[in-house]
Every structure is written in C-alpha cells, then in structure tokens.
Amino acid sequence: MLPFARVAIIGMGLIGSSLARAIRQAMPTVRLTVTDASDHVRDRVIELGLADDVTDGAGAAVVDADLVILCVPVGAMAAVAAEIGPELAPDSVVSDVGSVKESVLRVLSEALPGAHVIPAHPVAGTEKSGPDAGFGELFRGRWCIITPPPRADQMMVERLGEFWHRLGSKVDLMDAAHHDRVLAVTSHLPHLIAYSIVGTASDMEEVTKSEVIKYSAGGFRDFTRIAASDPVMWRDVFLNNRDAVLELLGRFTEDLVALQRAIRWGEGDALESLFTRTRAIRRSIIDEGQDTDKPDFGR
Amino acid sequence: MLPFARVAIIGMGLIGSSLARAIRQAMPTVRLTVTDASDHVRDRVIELGLADDVTDGAGAAVVDADLVILCVPVGAMAAVAAEIGPELAPDSVVSDVGSVKESVLRVLSEALPGAHVIPAHPVAGTEKSGPDAGFGELFRGRWCIITPPPRADQMMVERLGEFWHRLGSKVDLMDAAHHDRVLAVTSHLPHLIAYSIVGTASDMEEVTKSEVIKYSAGGFRDFTRIAASDPVMWRDVFLNNRDAVLELLGRFTEDLVALQRAIRWGEGDALESLFTRTRAIRRSIIDEGQDTDKPDFGR
Numbered sequence: 197m198l199p200f201a202r203v204a205i206i207g208m209g210l211i212g213s214s215l216a217r218a219i220r221q222a223m224p225t226v227r228l229t230v231t232d233a234s235d236h237v238r239d240r241v242i243e244l245g246l247a248d249d250v251t252d253g254a255g256a257a258v259v260d261a262d263l264v265i266l267c268v269p270v271g272a273m274a275a276v277a278a279e280i281g282p283e284l285a286p287d288s289v290v291s292d293v294g295s296v297k298e299s300v301l302r303v304l305s306e307a308l309p310g311a312h313v314i315p316a317h318p319v320a321g322t323e324k325s326g327p328d329a330g331f332g333e334l335f336r337g338r339w340c341i342i343t344p345p346p347r348a349d350q351m352m353v354e355r356l357g358e359f360w361h362r363l364g365s366k367v368d369l370m371d372a373a374h375h376d377r378v379l380a381v382t383s384h385l386p387h388l389i390a391y392s393i394v395g396t397a398s399d400m401e402e403v404t405k406s407e408v409i410k411y412s413a414g415g416f417r418d419f420t421r422i423a424a425s426d427p428v429m430w431r432d433v434f435l436n437n438r439d440a441v442l443e444l445l446g447r448f449t450e451d452l453v454a455l456q457r458a459i460r461w462g463e464g465d466a467l468e469s470l471f472t473r474t475r476a477i478r479r480s481i482i483d484e485g486q487d488t489d490k491p492d493f494g495r
Numbered sequence: 496m497l498p499f500a501r502v503a504i505i506g507m508g509l510i511g512s513s514l515a516r517a518i519r520q521a522m523p524t525v526r527l528t529v530t531d532a533s534d535h536v537r538d539r540v541i542e543l544g545l546a547d548d549v550t551d552g553a554g555a556a557v558v559d560a561d562l563v564i565l566c567v568p569v570g571a572m573a574a575v576a577a578e579i580g581p582e583l584a585p586d587s588v589v590s591d592v593g594s595v596k597e598s599v600l601r602v603l604s605e606a607l608p609g610a611h612v613i614p615a616h617p618v619a620g621t622e623k624s625g626p627d628a629g630f631g632e633l634f635r636g637r638w639c640i641i642t643p644p645p646r647a648d649q650m651m652v653e654r655l656g657e658f659w660h661r662l663g664s665k666v667d668l669m670d671a672a673h674h675d676r677v678l679a680v681t682s683h684l685p686h687l688i689a690y691s692i693v694g695t696a697s698d699m700e701e702v703t704k705s706e707v708i709k710y711s712a713g714g715f716r717d718f719t720r721i722a723a724s725d726p727v728m729w730r731d732v733f734l735n736n737r738d739a740v741l742e743l744l745g746r747f748t749e750d751l752v753a754l755q756r757a758i759r760w761g762e763g764d765a766l767e768s769l770f771t772r773t774r775a776i777r778r779s780i781i782d783e784g785q786d787t788d789k790p791d792f793g794r
Contacts, residue, residue, distance in 0.1 A: 320712065323777070339710060378706045378710055381702050381707055381715065382710040382714065382715040385692065386714035386715050386718055387714050388751075389688055390773075392751045393684065397680045399746070402676055403680050407677045408677075409776070409780050411678065412780050412783075413618050413681075414618050415681065415686050418685070424774045425770075427774065431763050434766055435763055442759060444695070447695050447698070448695045456744050459741060460737070464734055471724075472726045474719070474722035475726065477704075481708050481716050484711075486708065487712075487719075
C-alpha cells in the first residue's frame with residue numbers, strides 16, 4: 197500500500213522536480229499534482245511531463261492531496277501556506293524540504309492550524325537550479341531528516357518516513373531546533389564561507405580575475421562549486437537560521453584568528469597538529485559512505 | 496631530442512612519484528634516479544619499480560643529473576640544498592614543485608650559487624599522500640607555473656618548460672612574488688579555511704561528531720576533502736607564504752564580518768547580491784575547462 201496516494205508539490209526547482217521524478221520512478225501510481233510560481237517553470241514542467249496535473253496556483257494544486265510538499269525557499273513558506281490553507285483536504289499532511297526547520301515548523305503550524313504539519317529535510321542537492329537540473333536518483337542513499345512537532349500524529353510521521361524511504365532515502369527523526377544546529381555546522385556555515393571566500397577572491401586588485409579562474413585547481417574551484425548554489429534559497433537559510441549560524445560563525449572566526457596568529461608567529465607545531473586532526477575526520481566520512489575515496493584531481 | 500636526459504627526483508610522495516610515473520610514460524629513455532628521506536618510501540619505490548636507481552641519500556642521487564627536481568615540503572628545501580650542493584654536476588638545472596616560490600627561490604639560490612635554480616609549481620595534486628597515491632596523468636591539462644629568477648639562463652628555462660609540456664602540462668612563466676600572491680588566493684587561503692572550519696566543526700559540543708559526519712553531504716564534506724591534504728606540506732606553505740596569506744586573511748575576515756552583520760540585521764538584499772555574483776565566477780571556471788559542469792551529488 198502506498199503511504200500517500202495523491203501528492204502535491206509546490207515549487208518545481210531542483211528539489212521539487214527531483215522529487216516528482218523520484219515519485220514517478222518509485223511509486224508510479226501516485227497521482228501527482230504540481231505547481232510553481234513561475235510561468236516559465238510550469239511550462240517547462242509540462243514539456244518534461246513531470247506530473248499528472250500542473251495547476252496555475254498553489255491552492256488548486258492541494259485540493260485533494262493527502263500529502264503536500266512545499267519545495268520553495270524558506271522565506272516563501274508563509275505566503276504559500278496562506279494560499280493553500282483554505283483548500284487543504286482534512287487530515288492531509290503538509291511537509292517541506294527546507295534546509296531550516298524550526299522557523300518552517302513555526303510558520304506552517306501558525307498558518308495551518310488544522311493540518312498535520314510535519315517538516316522534513318532531505319540532505320541532498322547539487323549546485324544547479326531549476327526543473328531541468330532535477331533527477332530521480334538525487335535522494336538515493338542520502339539522509340532525510342524529519343522534524344515532527346512534539347504532539348505530531350505518530351501514524352502520519354511514520355507514513356512520511358515510509359514515503360521518503362521508498363524514494364531511496366535513509367530516514368532520521370530529530371527535534372527541529374537540534375536539526376538547525378546540526379545543519380548550521382554541516383551545511384550552512386560551509387556555504388557561507390564558500391560564498392565569502394569567492395567574493396573576497398574576486399575583489400582582489402593585485403591578482404586578476406582571469407588568474408583566479410586559471411589556477412583555481414589549487415583548491416579554490418571546490419569553493420566555487422558550493423558558491424554556485426541558488427542565491428535566494430541560501431539567503432533565506434541564513435535569515436531563518438540566524439542564531440545558530442551567528443553562534444557558529446563566532447566560533448569559526450575565533451579559530452581562524454588563532455590560526456592567523458600561529459602563522460604570524462611561525463608556530464608550525466600548532467598548524468601541523470590541526471592539519472593532522474582534520475585528516476581523521478575525512479577518513480570517518482569516507483568510512484560512513486558519505487563520500488568516495490576517489491582522489492579529486494588537480495588540487 | 497629530450498629536454499633533459501638524466502633526471503633526479505628528491506622526495507617520492509604524491510607529486511614526486513607522479514612525476515616519476517609521468518616521466519616514464521612520456522620520456523621512457525630518461526635515466527631516472529630518485530631518493531626519499533624515508534626508508535619505507537624508498538623500499539616502496541623499489542617495489543613499485545618507479546625509477547632506474549634509488550639512492551640512499553640526496554647527494555648520491557644528483558651526481559650526474561642534468562635536471563634535479565626537489566619534491567619535498569617547502570620547509571625542507573634548505574636542508575636538501577645543502578646536501579646536494581657539493582654533488583651537483585656543472586650546468587645542471589635545479590627545480591622544485593613547491594606551492595610557494597619566492598622563499599624557495601631565495602633559499603635555493605643562496606645554497607646553490609653555481610647552479611641554474613629555476614623553481615616551478617605544477618598546480619595539480621590530490622588530498623592523498625605517499626608513493627602509492629601518485630599517478631602519471633596528474634599533470635595532464637594542468638598548469639605548471641615556472642618562476643625563473645631575473646637573470647635566469649633563457650635556454651634552461653625553455654628546456655624546463657618543454658619538459659613540463661611533455662608531461663602534459665600547460666606552462667606559464669611568472670614572477671615568484673606574484674605567483675605567491677595568486678596562489679594565496681586560489682589555493683593557500685582555501686586550504687586554510689577548510690582546515691579551520693573542519694576543526695571548528697569537530698569541536699562543537701552540542702552537535703556530535705557522528706552527526707557532523709552523517710550529514711556532511713550538506714556541504715561540509717567538500718571541505719573535509721581539502722582538509723585531508725598533507726599536514727607538513729601545508730604547514731610549510733603557510734609559514735613560507737606568510738605575508739600574502741596574512742594580507743588575504745585580513746580581507747577575508749573583513750568580508751566575512753560584513754556578511755555576519757548582514758545576517759544579524761536581516762539584510763537579505765546584501766546576501767542575495769553576493770550569492771548571485773559568486774555564481775558567475777563558477778561559470779567562468781567551467782568555461783575555462785578547470786572543472787567539469789557535472790553536478791556534485793548530495794549537497
């Protein structure tokens with residue numbers, strides 16, 4: 197039996213369109229209704245044949261859905277919730293895929309008092325955007341973190357877990373606030389740093405932009421890949437996980453200033469000792485299967 | 496005609512052993528003599544059959560070489576130069592593969608007043624270390640930056656360029672000090688930041704190390720790859736390119752603090768505008784062929 201029979205996806209960018217493709221592959225009998233705020237994206241979704249129905253507005257998309265998944269930037273959740281609220285079927289589950297969970301849980305719970313609001317975050321993605329960038333294998337072998345509110349309907353939480361499991365994900369449950377602290381470390385700070393360093397590099401006067409690009413194989417290009425991720429999505433992540441990001445940024449700056457001091461005073465042992473410690477963490481990530489051990493060329 | 500007929504490689508780690516393999520493939524008639532400070536590495540090089548001769552000391556390796564390439568950490572250059580100085584053949588070229596060039600040029604020129612010192616830096620590598628990690632294709636399609644001193648013998652510089660060209664590299668000439676400023680941007684600062692953020696993450700009390708590892712696909716794992724690079728090599732890079740790294744680190748910290756402020760005060764436009772600008776730089780790197788456009792899974 198399918199965990200959900202009629203699924204609505206609001207927002208057909210990289211994640212929404214990957215989700216549509218993955219549902220088609222894993223649960224082909226699901227009735228899939230989707231929409232997007234952009235005319236161009238909706239047209240493209242029709243051309244690509246990604247859903248059974250493509251509606252003009254979010255309200256029309258959710259009318260008889262038993263699972264609604266909001267795949268919009270975190271800052272757009274409130275507006276979408278206001279739009280779908282009056283149209284939601286009774287007992288439908290409203291979930292999302294945002295990278296921040298506490299603010300999404302609060303916004304959706306306030307706007308949709310009758311619905312089963314169960315936020316989720318598939319820890320998967322690429323630096324690409326839009327419906328053409330999506331692919332059905334995106335979630336396979338990746339973690340999906342579900343952050344139910346304290347008094348969530350356990351049956352509904354299990355059905356949502358089963359849904360993600362069928363898309364190939366490994367499923368974890370977590371408190372929303374803890375999720376935001378964990379992801380601040382594993383995702384939000386790395387993105388902020390990457391955006392920042394790419395900005396710094398492109399502002400150098402003594403080193404031309406073409407030199408930066410030409411010799412980027414030295415390490416810089418890995419940052420540019422991260423810093424090519426969707427600008428609006430990431431703006432909203434930082435604005436909505438402000439406290440955790442600022443706290444972590446404070447620690448990072450402290451650590452970086454300590455390294456800066458070690459370089460200035462020629463304290464080689466301190467540098468070597470940190471650089472040795474970080475190597476062990478890489479080893480653990482490979483052992484956990486979160487990345488391959490295949491070396492990356494051209495550093 | 497071969498640019499050099501008898502090549503000595505001092506240091507058989509990732510780069511030295513890749514160089515040996517690449518020379519074998521591209522110029523099989525070159526007489527190749529190598530050595531390494533570690534007994535274990537020398538034994539392994541013999542087992543792998545990477546050279547014609549493996550000597551116990553650096554002095555013995557260079558005796559009749561017309562090209563000597565030092566593939567040791569930048570901080571070990573002075574000691575190796577002192578060892579090989581008395582044994583160098585007249586008119587031999589002494590080069591290296593270090594990521595810092597001004598200090599290497601100074602150290603080698605002072606220690607080897609009679610030799611043709613022509614430093615070089617192949618902008619290539621992986622996060623792996625040791626003779627087993629090397630491979631002959633490492634330099635193919637990558638830039639090799641040669642930084643001759645002002646009064647270098649032009650014929651020797653050309654021969655060294657031809658040598659790297661035959662290994663598959665694209666060759667550039669650059670002033671040593673300018674090289675160090677360019678690489679501070681494209682390589683040294685990215686590595687320092689990656690080491691620092693991985694250290695910060697592993698020190699968090701509220702987020703366990705296993706959570707960091709488990710959800711690293713969110714961006715963090717790309718930093719761990721960079722932060723798995725050789726600790727001694729990188730310690731020496733920072734100690735020997737101190738001024739350029741500190742200057743750049745100052746700019747980076749300024750930019751990061753500005754971002755921090757934008758997050759604290761909810762200035763979404765400032766964030767979005769930076770995040771949009773950095774995307775364009777990624778595009779240029781792909782257009783230049785310095786990375787592929789294949790999306791990276793699992794962010």
